Amino acid sequence: MLAIQTIADGLVLGGLYALSAVGFSLIFGVMGVVNLSHGAIVMIGAYLTWFLWHAGGVDPLLAIPLVMAVLFAAGYAAQRGLIQLAVERSSLLASMLLTFGMALMIRNTLVLVFSPDLRSITPAYAAHPLILGAVVLDPLRVAALAASLVLLGLLAFVLQKTRTGRTIRATAQQELAARLCGVNARHVYGLTFGVAAAFAGASGAILGIVLPFSPPDESLWTLNAFVVVTLGGIGSPSGALLGGLLLGLISTGTSQVIGPSFPNAMMFLILVLMLLLRPSGLLGNAFAGSR
Amino acid sequence: MNRTGWTLIGLVTLALAIALPFMVMPFYVRVGQLILLSSALALSWTLLGGFAGYWSFGHSAFIGLGAFAGGLFETGVLPGTGLWGFAAAILVGAGLSAAAASAVAWPILRLRGIYFAVAMLGVSQVLAELNNNIDAFKGSMGLVLPRLSAFGLRPEAFFYDILLLATVTVFLIALWVKTSRLGHGLLAMREDEDTARMLGVPTERYKVAMFVLSAALTGALGVIYAHSLGYITTSSVYRTDFSLNMIVYNLLGGIGTIAGPFIGSAVMVVLTQVFLGRLLNIHMFVTGALLVLLVLAAPRGLPGLFRRR
Numbered sequence: 310m311l312a313i314q315t316i317a318d319g320l321v322l323g324g325l326y327a328l329s330a331v332g333f334s335l336i337f338g339v340m341g342v343v344n345l346s347h348g349a350i351v352m353i354g355a356y357l358t359w360f361l362w363h364a365g366g367v368d369p370l371l372a373i374p375l376v377m378a379v380l381f382a383a384g385y386a387a388q389r390g391l392i393q394l395a396v397e398r399s400s401l402l403a404s405m406l407l408t409f410g411m412a413l414m415i416r417n418t419l420v421l422v423f424s425p426d427l428r429s430i431t432p433a434y435a436a437h438p439l440i441l442g443a444v445v446l447d448p449l450r451v452a453a454l455a456a457s458l459v460l461l462g463l464l465a466f467v468l469q470k471t472r473t474g475r476t477i478r479a480t481a482q483q484e485l486a487a488r489l490c491g492v493n494a495r496h497v498y499g500l501t502f503g504v505a506a507a508f509a510g511a512s513g514a515i516l517g518i519v520l521p522f523s524p525p526d527e528s529l530w531t532l533n534a535f536v537v538v539t540l541g542g543i544g545s546p547s548g549a550l551l552g553g554l555l556l557g558l559i560s561t562g563t564s565q566v567i568g569p570s571f572p573n574a575m576m577f578l579i580l581v582l583m584l585l586l587r588p589s590g591l592l593g594n595a596f597a598g599s600r
Numbered sequence: 601m602n603r604t605g606w607t608l609i610g611l612v613t614l615a616l617a618i619a620l621p622f623m624v625m626p627f628y629v630r631v632g633q634l635i636l637l638s639s640a641l642a643l644s645w646t647l648l649g650g651f652a653g654y655w656s657f658g659h660s661a662f663i664g665l666g667a668f669a670g671g672l673f674e675t676g677v678l679p680g681t682g683l684w685g686f687a688a689a690i691l692v693g694a695g696l697s698a699a700a701a702s703a704v705a706w707p708i709l710r711l712r713g714i715y716f717a718v719a720m721l722g723v724s725q726v727l728a729e730l731n732n733n734i735d736a737f738k739g740s741m742g743l744v745l746p747r748l749s750a751f752g753l754r755p756e757a758f759f760y761d762i763l764l765l766a767t768v769t770v771f772l773i774a775l776w777v778k779t780s781r782l783g784h785g786l787l788a789m790r791e792d793e794d795t796a797r798m799l800g801v802p803t804e805r806y807k808v809a810m811f812v813l814s815a816a817l818t819g820a821l822g823v824i825y826a827h828s829l830g831y832i833t834t835s836s837v838y839r840t841d842f843s844l845n846m847i848v849y850n851l852l853g854g855i856g857t858i859a860g861p862f863i864g865s866a867v868m869v870v871l872t873q874v875f876l877g878r879l880l881n882i883h884m885f886v887t888g889a890l891l892v893l894l895v896l897a898a899p900r901g902l903p904g905l906f907r908r909r
Contacts, residue, residue, distance in 0.1 A: 405657075413885065413891070414888035539718070574726055584722065585707045
């Protein structure tokens with residue numbers, strides 16, 4: 310029974326990991342840029358949601374579309390204004406430094422605006438646990454998992470079936486060829502970054518209702534995204550979903566079996582092993598950045 | 601600039617560096633320490649990152665490993681032996697870092713570019729987590745190291761001199777590497793590894809050698825840094841910002857050169873410690889903004905601004 314509870318908790322956490330990593334994965338897959346400010350964007354999402362709930366009484370799950378819209382615009386602007394310039398003038402590796410600088414700025418701003426204290430979002434319906442046989446589930450966590458899966462499905466649909474999604478995938482496969490077909494590559498990169506930031510923001514909203522958070526957590530969420538992407542495979546929602554769920558299971562399993570202070574060590578060990586054994590991830594989607 | 605010019609600049613800088621502790625207040629001796637430590641670390645990083653083109657994003661792994669291995673050895677095996685214990689600790693720290701680097705070198709150096717960078721980040725996180733969570737390593741509770749000094753020097757002047765000695769040593773090693781056959785092989789590798797290999801450069805051996813050398817020097821510097829702090833925990837030596845700063849200093853000063861790490865760390869340390877020292881609550885914001893500005897405005901480092909293409 311303990312095992313089943315562990316698996317259930319792992320899946321809920323895994324859904325959050327998957328959603329928080331999918332934007333990181335998209336940016337890496339399409340542009341080859343490792344976005345070290347990803348976790349900071351997740352935190353912006355969490356704080357925006359907290360602010361809307363705290364000051365305006367907006368339900369955190371209903372706040373998600375608004376947060377996504379704001380972060381889409383911000384992400385598009387950051388890509389066109391800063392990151393594209395860095396990639397063109399310097400190198401992909403230097404863009405890691407640029408995004409790290411952005412992460413520091415965002416983190417400092419969040420501390421100044423919202424204080425370094427731990428915050429959490431707790432709507433009124435949080436207190437009634439669902440009991441299914443021997444497994445106890447918090448309805449809020451179930452809602453969080455459901456929201457994560459719906460959003461991942463939405464992204465998969467957009468990438469596979471819509472015109473914009475096809476353009477993004479084409480640019481990821483070969484920028485030059487896409488441009489010859491009349492695609493405005495810079496605009497597509499901006500869109501990709503915007504979509505990634507929007508999904509990071511959505512995961513921040515969900516993170517806020519599942520766990521307490523504070524600005525320095527941003528580095529943890531960036532590293533989580535790294536591990537999820539290396540586990541699952543780069544550039545696709547399905548890779549992020551697989552990697553996220555696995556990571557959630559590994560994390561709760563490790564703290565259950567080995568000890569509560571070892572999930573992080575285990576996560577990074579698996580990251581290194583995956584890089585060595587199968588750098589393209591379990592699903593091995595080969596977008597530009599993974600070649 | 602020709603060889604005589606560089607030698608002159610080097611000697612004048614060295615003379616000024618030796619004289620510094622006698623001329624300024626203790627606070628500025630601390631700043632001097634930090635510049636020396638940063639330069640030496642950045643230079644050790646550049647042996648692999650700048651010369652061979654393998655950017656490690658986790659070099660603080662070796663600072664932490666060296667600091668704790670040396671410190672635990674010194675306090676456990678040779679307590680109360682003063683400077684001899686310190687010297688032994690430096691050797692143990694460097695040796696263990698070198699051993700750890702040779703253990704992971706073969707698999708990890710098969711990765712290139714971003715994958716190598718990320719794998720090193722992972723290695724440093726694994727080591728930090730283990731150090732923090734296994735009680736025998738004293739990472740979470742902390743390790744108190746013996747207070748050291750010699751020749752009646754104040755502690756900050758003593759560590760300044762030790763760091764100066766260490767920096768000169770790393771500088772001479774880097775100079776030797778850069779001007780030797782090895783250095784030319786590394787340069788060829790950085791530009792195009794497959795071609796270099798085809799032309800007969802033993803790329804595998806060269807990059808492993810550089811990785812181990814770089815790790816050993818970083819480990820030794822870790823031991824010295826730990827003693828200058830006096831008390832270390834996991835979070836004070838396994839610091840991701842150390843890993844990133846090593847890269848920033850190199851980028852700022854010009855990557856792949858020997859003067860670069862010195863220029864970069866001097867500029868950055870003076871900016872962040874002296875001018876921004878009073879702005880603690882926006883310190884991180886300004887550091888981040890400087891990074892963004894650096895990558896956008898001076899992608900080839902500060903010297904690149906004054907040099908034509």
